[in-house]
Amino acid sequence: MSWFPTGLRGRLVVTFLLVAITASAAVAGLGYQLVGRELLDRVERTSISDVRETLSRVSLPVGASDVVWPSDSTVTDDDLGDLVNALNGPDRVVLVAYGGHSRASRGSPFTMDDVPDQLRWQATSRLVSQRLRLKGHPWLLVATQIHRANQIGVVRATGLSTYVFVSLSDEEGVLNRLRASLLQAAGITLAIALTVALLSARQVLLPVRRLGDAARMLGAGELHIRLPVRGKDELAELTGIFNETAEALEGKVSELRTLETMSRRFVADVSHELRTPLTAMTAVTDMLSEEAEGLPDDAGEAVRIVLREIDRLKLLVEHLIEVSRFDSGAAVLRRDHVDVGDTLADCLEVRGWSDRVQLTVPIGLTFSLDPRRFDVIVANLVGNALHHGAPPVLVSARVRPSGLQVTVRDHGGGIPERSLPHVFERFYKAGAGRTRSVGSGLGLAIAKANAELHRGTIDVKRCEPGTLFTLWIPAP
Numbered sequence: 001m002s003w004f005p006t007g008l009r010g011r012l013v014v015t016f017l018l019v020a021i022t023a024s025a026a027v028a029g030l031g032y033q034l035v036g037r038e039l040l041d042r043v044e045r046t047s048i049s050d051v052r053e054t055l056s057r058v059s060l061p062v063g064a065s066d067v068v069w070p071s072d073s074t075v076t077d078d079d080l081g082d083l084v085n086a087l088n089g090p091d092r093v094v095l096v097a098y099g100g101h102s103r104a105s106r107g108s109p110f111t112m113d114d115v116p117d118q119l120r121w122q123a124t125s126r127l128v129s130q131r132l133r134l135k136g137h138p139w140l141l142v143a144t145q146i147h148r149a150n151q152i153g154v155v156r157a158t159g160l161s162t163y164v165f166v167s168l169s170d171e172e173g174v175l176n177r178l179r180a181s182l183l184q185a186a187g188i189t190l191a192i193a194l195t196v197a198l199l200s201a202r203q204v205l206l207p208v209r210r211l212g213d214a215a216r217m218l219g220a221g222e223l224h225i226r227l228p229v230r231g232k233d234e235l236a237e238l239t240g241i242f243n244e245t246a247e248a249l250e251g252k253v254s255e256l257r258t259l260e261t262m263s264r265r266f267v268a269d270v271s272h273e274l275r276t277p278l279t280a281m282t283a284v285t286d287m288l289s290e291e292a293e294g295l296p297d298d299a300g301e302a303v304r305i306v307l308r309e310i311d312r313l314k315l316l317v318e319h320l321i322e323v324s325r326f327d328s329g330a331a332v333l334r335r336d337h338v339d340v341g342d343t344l345a346d347c348l349e350v351r352g353w354s355d356r357v358q359l360t361v362p363i364g365l366t367f368s369l370d371p372r373r374f375d376v377i378v379a380n381l382v383g384n385a386l387h388h389g390a391p392p393v394l395v396s397a398r399v400r401p402s403g404l405q406v407t408v409r410d411h412g413g414g415i416p417e418r419s420l421p422h423v424f425e426r427f428y429k430a431g432a433g434r435t436r437s438v439g440s441g442l443g444l445a446i447a448k449a450n451a452e453l454h455r456g457t458i459d460v461k462r463c464e465p466g467t468l469f470t471l472w473i474p475a476p
Contacts, residue, residue, distance in 0.1 A: 020193035028182040091167035138168035223250035319442040360396040380443040385410035403474040411466040
């Protein structure tokens, strides 16, 4: 039933209206049938009684339904006229037939052809009646055949039949007016039912709507929200459960926020504490590197491993400190109008990547951005392409009406499809072969955080071959 409303308010209103319509239709239909049947039955009884009484004045009754002519005399045309005049009356048409002749009221629209054959046959033995629609109007046809008795009291048929057409137009008009009144009453009842349904639905759904609004506010982070509990019904119980749930959730979130703050502070403190020994260790890396060449093979390899891990640890600490700035909200964006081509070239040259990366940037392309954070984004994207992809690595930039677009593409095996949704997560490394790579697993997460600080985005998708990263920074 696709037409049925899906909302609770709509379903309540429609259900209420359906019940009201069904009840109104049942009451109106039953009332109309009872009144109509009683009205028509009364007219029929009155007409039959009147016809029988009139015939009794011009004939002698035999039994309850037969009429007997008083003599053996032959029925004349005057007798037919007298009978028509006796039975005639307002809203009534009389038709009498004897032998092959018939006599009717003046201006009668009916002939013997209008009398049903079955009724004509039934009238030979008793007084019968039937409701008909003739000439577009309702009529009650009362029919009987008159008998006569001879001198010794033997009753036999005379062949004289009377047909009285009683108009039911007035009764039909009364029923039509009754039907119109019932329809008007039904319309008023439906209007009242709709009003009551809307008010009732509003009264019932108001607590539900308040619960929905409170749930949305709760989902938006307003954990202090509570609702007043009114009454002792199911909605009041539901409101109480909501308040208990909100209170428990507020406590859990507060606890989690405290733990998260402690965790961030711990990471930040550890990162800063590690910088001092790392600085001292880095100061002697050049000397150790030179000494490693003169050492035996095993000792030299051990020194080179130590130097490599020191570089990795230094990068990890720098990334952790950067992440802690974002988590604490200390990261600040300082925009400046820069030459995008020069900024990209400097980023590659400082890191010794100029000869390994193909750069395509229109001359004189300028844009408003934070040069330092832009450098971090590009360095992480290009470094990822160089370390985990394959040449050629292509970097391009262009300005569109909506903002700056920078693409970085390599031509390696590409990131697996299952890993694409997770590449920007912290400490995530795609594939088992990358778990011991030089990277910290934070580079792409930091790049995305810097892009979002610019109100931009970074998208990634597989190419054939390789992987394509697209940085978009909107115009300020």
